[in-house]
Amino acid sequence: MDAKATEKLGNLYKDVEFKEQEINYHADIFIGGCNYEVLINDFPVDSYYGPGNGSMNTSIPINTAILNKGEQTWKIRVYPVHDNKEVNGVATLVPRPVIQDGARVEIKIEGFKFSDNGDIEKSFGRIVDFKAPTKKDENSGKNILADEGKPYVEYTGKFTTDTPYNLEGWKNGQDLTKLDSSVLQQNLIKEYEKLRQWIKDGNMDAIANATSKEKKEYAQALFFDEKDNKALVKSFENGWGQKGLTMYPLENYKMKFYGDGKLVTLERTDHVGDPVLAGWYMNDNDQRKMKTFTLYFQIPKGKTDLEITR
Template sequence: MKKTFLTLMLATLVIACGQEKKQPINTKIMNIQYPEINANNFEQKLAASVKHYEKEPMYYMRINKSNCVVEVLVNDYKIYKDYELSNLATPEEINHAILKSGEQTLTYRLYPVGDLIKEEYGEGGTVTTLTDNTAIAISIIKMDSNSEKTLEDEEVIIKHVSLTDAKGRFIASGKPYYEFTFSFNAQVPYVNEGWSKGQDLSKLDQKVLEQKAVEFYKEYGKIYENKEVDLQAKLNFGREKRAAIALYKKLSDIDGLWEEYLVDFNKKNIKTQPIDNYKKIFFGNGRIVFLLYQSLEYPYRGGGALRVDYIDKDGDEAVFMPNISLYLPEGKKLEDGLYMIN
């Protein structure tokens, strides 16, 4: 009797543990726009979606900052964030945020350095405002990726330097935040739909919107726990397709991309955390919703509310935060759920 009882107890524990680790995914909550995509054809379908042209203009952002940290958006789509004291050595590609030819906007947001100077040099206090010496310089440059030219042959589209007062002090000195937007023109041979045909989410029922976003984040987390690689491919195809088209990617550029996705599935002891301590924010002029995890600590700052814990190769606890940006295509009902952006 004891043996039978213990056997039943162990079997029950195994089943319970299995259920805890692998809960079924409600795919009705996560709308799928590319049902034909799977892990096996992901790269092939991406390569087939790209057209090539006689001229393939590439746009880059060259940025340099001091006494601040920064976030940058092109067409209200976040393309860059830097919460360190250092600067980029190479320019940043921005084509994936340029959906079509015409006027584009660039917005930068500056924040104080906080404890970075104290952490880096072991002296000084916490900096809670921007300073007299805060500064940023941004250049938009253009290259033809289909030519043999290098970045030394770049064409400068526009240069911007942050504003100062009559005494040369940063115009927002003493403030905890500063934002500035300027425009530039870009000419590209492609047209990406992206989120352009999405509904203005800021005008919809905000309680329902938040509920649907949280539900999507929760179900998305199960993808890693259940190792649903085909579902991952379907959901992320639109975003990768936009980038592949905008960057004129060749098959050699795409080859190995799916392997990068698989890295997250192969992590040890994967466990998603509750969706909490977040703030609902909009991008894409109200067409994109993102749940921002509200922490200024590394590595959480600027990341989404879905946090996936795991054990790294050194046996230490670590976390990754998938970028889940959602929208609602025209003609769709919010009650039926949201979609990953294209």
């Protein structure tokens, strides 16, 4: 990797504070029979859009969506499952009209401190334990999702953290929903095109500069040590610097807002939930693989240019 990029990102751990007060918050998510998006403080931390066969249980670190100690919010957006269908000769994910009665939605949030070997050293207890409400089906007598039959449902709640750090994140961002949407989209596309060209040129130094603030906050939020930092540099190199990567053109996009309107990203309209910045490469087994890059931008108050925030 470019020496300047390594230097810029390789020493983030040296500025990490509050190691002795380390708390890593995780969201344990159980979803079955539906599509979903989970947001912490209106920032997306997990999602799934696709066929609804079976269920999934995952644990997601959420510290990067928590900017300071105190009250936080969680939200689960629930959608009907999608089916793989052929539309005009093209394989397409098509959503069903309503959420099915067998859908299950659960979220638990708790805090941990991890030891150097990755084991849990201390648990700070569960602060969210939510299960979507159910009702008894009149015909079968089984418990089913109370909100079945709706095209969309949203569950929300609040929780409190003892996060020791204080990140700027998007706190001082402008409300982008109040700006001229056509101008905002044009400027956003310019940023994406710039990053797309840097990837094609292998300009890792420019990418490191553009993402350094985000990476610094990422390191602090997850209490990086030197080992974590080395893993981040390797991930950065393998991601943005993927060898043999052919970038897709920017097309079929729409703007989507997060962070209570302070963050904006581009998502594809033809592949639900996918970012617009993407490319493909052939792996060692001669299989075609896709590489995507998810970015969230803000415009800080008093400024006019978009900045990468997450």
